[in-house]
Amino acid sequence: MTPTQIILDCDPGHDDAIALLLALASPELDLLGVTTVSGNQTLEKTTANALRVLEFVGREDVPVAAGADRPLVRERFVASYVHGETGLDGPALPPPTGSPVEAHAVSFLAETLLAAPRPVTLIPTGPLTNVSLLLSLHPDAAARIDHIVLMGGAIAEGNVTPAAEFNIWADPEAAQRVFSSGLDVTMIGLDVTHQALLTPAHAERLRRAGRVGTLVGELFDFYHRFHHETYGFPGSPVHDAVAVAHVARPGLVETSDRAVVVDRGGELSRGRTYVDLWRRTDWPVNAHVGTGIDADAFLELLLERISSFDA
Ligand code: RIB
Ligand code: CA
Numbered sequence: 001m002t003p004t005q006i007i008l009d010c011d012p013g014h015d016d017a018i019a020l021l022l023a024l025a026s027p028e029l030d031l032l033g034v035t036t037v038s039g040n041q042t043l044e045k046t047t048a049n050a051l052r053v054l055e056f057v058g059r060e061d062v063p064v065a066a067g068a069d070r071p072l073v074r075e076r077f078v079a080s081y082v083h084g085e086t087g088l089d090g091p092a093l094p095p096p097t098g099s100p101v102e103a104h105a106v107s108f109l110a111e112t113l114l115a116a117p118r119p120v121t122l123i124p125t126g127p128l129t130n131v132s133l134l135l136s137l138h139p140d141a142a143a144r145i146d147h148i149v150l151m152g153g154a155i156a157e158g159n160v161t162p163a164a165e166f167n168i169w170a171d172p173e174a175a176q177r178v179f180s181s182g183l184d185v186t187m188i189g190l191d192v193t194h195q196a197l198l199t200p201a202h203a204e205r206l207r208r209a210g211r212v213g214t215l216v217g218e219l220f221d222f223y224h225r226f227h228h229e230t231y232g233f234p235g236s237p238v239h240d241a242v243a244v245a246h247v248a249r250p251g252l253v254e255t256s257d258r259a260v261v262v263d264r265g266g267e268l269s270r271g272r273t274y275v276d277l278w279r280r281t282d283w284p285v286n287a288h289v290g291t292g293i294d295a296d297a298f299l300e301l302l303l304e305r306i307s308s309f310d311a
Contacts, residue, residue, distance in 0.1 A: 003030040004121050004247060007112060009067070009105070010240065011039030011126030012049035013083050014090070014223040018216055018306070019125055019151075019240035020053050024062075025305035026248040032112050032120065033063045035105035039126035039170055040079045041087030043069035046126070049088045051096035057212060057309055060098055067105025068129035071171035074270075079166060082226045090222025091215050105130045110138035119146030121247050124178075125240035127167050128152070132174035135181050148178065149186040151243040153260065153273030155289065157190035161271070165190050168262060169271030176262040185287045187260060188243045189273065192253055192290035196242060196298045197235030200224070205303055210310025238302065245298050246290075252301070254292035259283035 006029050010016040023031050034054070036047040047066040054062050070076040083089065101108060109130065113120055122145050124131050131150075135142045152167035152175065160166040168175045179185060203220040206213035220236065227236040246253045261283055263272035275289055 001028070003028055005030045005032055005116055005118055006121045006123055006247060007032050007035065007109060009035045009037060009122060009124040009126065009130050010050065011037050011041070011046045012053065013040035013046065013087055013126070013240070014219045015238045015240040016040070016125050017049065017053045017088060017219060018238050019244045020050065021057065021212065021216065021309070022241050022244045022302060022305050024057060024059055025308050026244070028248045031062055032116065033065065033108060035065045035067050035109055035130055037067045037105070037126045037130050038069050038076055038078070039167065040083045042078055043067070045087040047100050048096050049086070051098050051100070052088065052093045055096055055098060056093060056215060063108070064100045065103055065105040065108035066100045068133065071127060071129055072132060072173045074171060077170060082223070084222065088219070091218035106133045106137055109134045110141035113141040113144040116144065119144055121147045121149060123243050123247060124148065124150040125243055127170035128174040128178045129171045132177035135177055142181070142183065145183055147184045147186065149188065149243050149247050150178070151188045151193070151240045153187050154190035155275045155277060155291070157194060159190060163263070163269050164271030165273070168273055172262050172264045172271045175271070176264055179260050179262060179286050186246065186255060186290070187273070187287045188246060188253060188290045192293045193237040193239040193242050195293050196237065196295035197233055198238050198299065199235035202235070202299060202303060206306055209307035212309035213307055216306050241302055242293065242298060245301055249301060252294050252298050253290050255288035256291050257285050258287060258289045259285050260287045260289065
């Protein structure tokens with residue numbers, strides 16, 4: 001089976017880090033590179049975190065390119081309350097020894113897309129600033145994108161405000177640019193990710209698996225503190241890993257083709273993804289919207305793949 005070529009555009013971030021590890025451990029995927037964006041933490045920290053995770057598993061061969069250090073229009077807002085001051089609080093991960101490539105993430109994306117022998121699936125798991133800039137600056141390269149499978153938005157949930165999910169809220173103008181691009185977009189939103197919670201029992205199984213499993217267990221311990229206190233959930237949603245799993249194993253996530261429009265308005269509705277679930281408008285259908293997930297299958301895949309690093 002020819003692996004799917006992917007690029008991960010991310011803001012590590014605990015769940016981004018777990019998504020990156022899942023991508024590295026999945027033979028169905030060929031990770032061409034990682035691009036970083038300001039989101040969960042500042043660009044400097046999300047970039048350092050991507051490097052730290054790759055170095056931890058000996059994958060310094062995967063290039064990292066730093067991108068936008070703030071949203072297109074909105075003020076930068078980092079989610080230290082979820083991911084801590086480093087963006088990966090919890091485990092004692094050493095600082096990176098390597099550096100990102102010289103090229104800006106948007107240039108890296110364009111060069112990689114144009115050079116790829118086969119169309120590429122782009123998996124954005126942070127604010128969509130880099131992706132929107134790619135669409136505007138390099139339309140020829142953007143045309144080489146086979147699928148965009150993004151973690152973001154929600155049909156009926158909100159996490160940063162009652163109306164909005166963080167990645168879309170952080171840069172709603174960028175998000176609308178992506179949803180209106182005409183490219184094949186899949187939206188993995190909170191309605192799906194909140195159905196598949198990593199629990200303390202899963203974390204214990206991971207710790208027993210070895211060094212990388214222990215790292216994920218330590219990431220979970222810090223990350224779960226927020227979700228348990230805020231939501232009272234018995235576990236924590238590993239949002240970004242669901243997007244990667246959907247590419248590695250199509251069928252885990254159920255989707256419906258629907259129209260999605262992003263609210264670019266004021267504070268109350270900013271970043272809302274209006275999903276026309278019941279086709280009440282004449283908006284163009286522009287996304288495969290996640291509506292359900294085989295949670296057990298996703299979690300077993302995640303544990304199996306993370307454990308495989310230490311096999
Ligand atoms: O709302 C969840 C999303 O925002 C995830 O991608 C998480 O990493 C944060 O970026
Ligand atoms: Ca993220």
